[in-house]
Amino acid sequence: MDAGEPGPSGGYDFRFLPQKSFPSLTSPEIVSRLRQWSMLGRIAAQAFGFDQTFQAHRRDEFLMDFFKDPNVIPNLKFLSDSSGQWITLGTEVKNIEAINVPCTQLSMSFFNRLYDEDIVRHSGHIVKCLDSFCDPFLIADELRKVLLMEDSEKYEVFSQLDREEFLFCLFKHFCLGGTLCQYEDVLDPYLETTKLIYKDLVSVRKNPQTKKIQITSSVFKVTAYDSAGMCYPSTKNHEQTFSYFIVDPIKRHVHVLYHSYGVGEMS
Template identity: 40%
Template sequence: MITEIEPTTEETNKIEIEKSLKNKGEKIKFNFTYLPNAKFPGFNNKETKEYFEKWGLAGHTYVERFSYDEYFQSYQIEDFLQNFFNNPVVRSVLKVYSSMDQWGHLGEVKNIQFEELNRTVTSLDFFDKLEQNGVIRSDGSIIKCFDEYTDHFLVSDELRKCILMPEFETYDIFTEEDRKEFLFHIFKSICLGGYICQYEDDIQKYFEISKLLYKDFVRVTRDNKTKKLNVLSMVYKINDLDSSISPLFPMEHPQNFMYLAIDPLNRYVTIWYHASDSYYQ
């Protein structure tokens, strides 16, 4: 039932990095170019769009891609993000949801709050523990439970209880490190849905669309010698920032999110944004 996430290419797991004369202490300014013709086969897949409508994500979410001009290393992330969000081209492209289906733009940005996510998981086998621990049945059906209210959500099945409610034992089947995995974040985001969400009774579509989206945002390669998969991309969750015009999100809510993925081989930055000013259960 659960299949491996295939790499997008058959490249080796080593990046050929140009020789740099810049020392680690020197600040580099990153410049960005918008890539309006970037392809997102998972996000723009017909079935993905249909389920985004069903899950209440459509109309409130988008993806965009940019290229950048300097070699990036992870220790530069604070400068990278400052350069990115304050770049005029980026500002003109990125939209932020305000209210009543109105969209705005960020102004001058500072005090960016972010966290780096893990990206060690490259297989949907990661979710086998859902069946092993009685969250779903062997046929993929999600086990129902009595309604509970928690953290902005009505919980009516064992899947959302596992995702959201630490007071129940199934919450611990995913460790804190598991919950930092980008694949877990994608899965959680589509399971919880948008402002009006029709939940699935079967787990399979959540798996299939998580896999499609993961391949849009993360560059995975295979080592020619070991045949092991290697994730080149770095992924960050942007939790908040100070903007001189519109805020990043209209309200604080677990389903208002922005993910930023950096592909150091192609020098791409990919953004996934979702926000709403109200959620109905």
């Protein structure tokens, strides 16, 4: 039997990689921003390794094996809806739902259109607008309008495909923040945070033939269910509560980026 091919059980085996760090999430500057955006203490990244070739068509089996793995169950962290404490999986996952998230963007120039369309001034300041609500978010500027209001005139600046890109998803999550988010007046902190965390999570390599840089990671947005219903990343649906699995098929690593919407750490 070849190393890296399914064993007799056919399943994937995982191991926790606690030594893997995500410097972007611990740098003082980003910690300070996450605090301002009400996400500090509610966002985490973790790494796990796996033992055989990742095959995209076996995605659901891969994820199911992940949630049932004895090395994952005591180590995968998430926030309890009832206690607000970090906990691990205390329940048997019966079902998973995974959405493929396209991950093709290699440059932050993807967001240049925000300047071109006067959503952000060339000084970097985000253009303000009259307050309105798109529950539960306050919309006080053109940026949040573009992110949230489908009937706004500039919503089309990003196509539906653009909005599905992992880079866009991260950017939007940071712009919207947690319950007590204090929004930025300028765009740079959002762009820089998105870029650094994206680089931490996503793997790239130079294509030996074309010599071009290409992304090798596959990204999935994952929800898990136990016998009572949704159990991970939360028991409650919210667009700012998420878990992304970023799979590096070459290193055989999976990075998990998790956030639970709520009131972040203040001090």
